[in-house]
Amino acid sequence: MNPQVTVEEVPVGVVLPLRSAVLRDGGPADLPGDDDPATVHLAARTADGRVAGVVRLSPAPCPWRDAGAPWQLRAMATDDAVRGTGTGRALVTAGLALVGARGGDLVWCNARVTAAGFYERMGFTVVTDPFDVPPIGRHVGMVTGLR
Numbered sequence: 676m677n678p679q680v681t682v683e684e685v686p687v688g689v690v691l692p693l694r695s696a697v698l699r700d701g702g703p704a705d706l707p708g709d710d711d712p713a714t715v716h717l718a719a720r721t722a723d724g725r726v727a728g729v730v731r732l733s734p735a736p737c738p739w740r741d742a743g744a745p746w747q748l749r750a751m752a753t754d755d756a757v758r759g760t761g762t763g764r765a766l767v768t769a770g771l772a773l774v775g776a777r778g779g780d781l782v783w784c785n786a787r788v789t790a791a792g793f794y795e796r797m798g799f800t801v802v803t804d805p806f807d808v809p810p811i812g813r814h815v816g817m818v819t820g821l822r
């Protein structure tokens with residue numbers, strides 16, 4: 676866990692600016708299901724309150740594995756000013772703990788191939804061949820079990 680950030684559950688409006696800047700080149704960044712009551716948005720804040728990283732978790736069927744209570748991780752992004760300092764790890768660690776506490780037993784994601792190594796560090800496993808998600812690029816399916 677990065678001691679320089681605090682991870683907290685936040686309204687979607689808090690995560691959208693960084694999500695847009697990092698993942699959508701400044702464009703619209705809202706996603707279907709953002710406002711669903713079960714959807715969780717997490718923000719990692721620096722000591723001065725700045726949002727340095729964001730992620731979304733929501734219950735969703737896993738395309739590749741049977742699970743009783745699967746959740747999807749989406750829209751993971753950290754500010755490039757803090758990359759490599761543990762902010763992404765703090766978000767995923769908090770997210771997996773939160774999903775487990777809410778009864779989830781598996782978390783899956785469509786990972787950009789450029790980020791697959793990060794998710795592997797977080798305990799995820801690649802379970803698909805690479806596939807295209809236009810216009811973003813190559814992705815792989817990844818999963819991690821929670822129990």
Ligand SMILES: CC(C)(COP(=O)(O)OP(=O)(O)OC[C@H]1O[C@@H](n2cnc3c(N)ncnc32)[C@H](O)[C@@H]1OP(=O)(O)O)[C@@H](O)C(=O)NCCC(=O)NCCS
Binds near residue numbers: 789
């Ligand atoms: C991928 C991303 C979220 C990682 O965030 P981060 O804050 O740099 O991650 P951390 O500093 O917590 O890194 C945790 C570990 O993963 C490693 N890591 C980070 N990014 C990595 C990458 N792209 N590939 C391989 N390893 C990576 C770190 O070196 C660190 O390793 P350690 O276990 O030795 O400490 C961030 O680079 C990002 O926002 N990238 C652009 C958007 C993106 O691709 N999002 C994912 C969409 S699927």
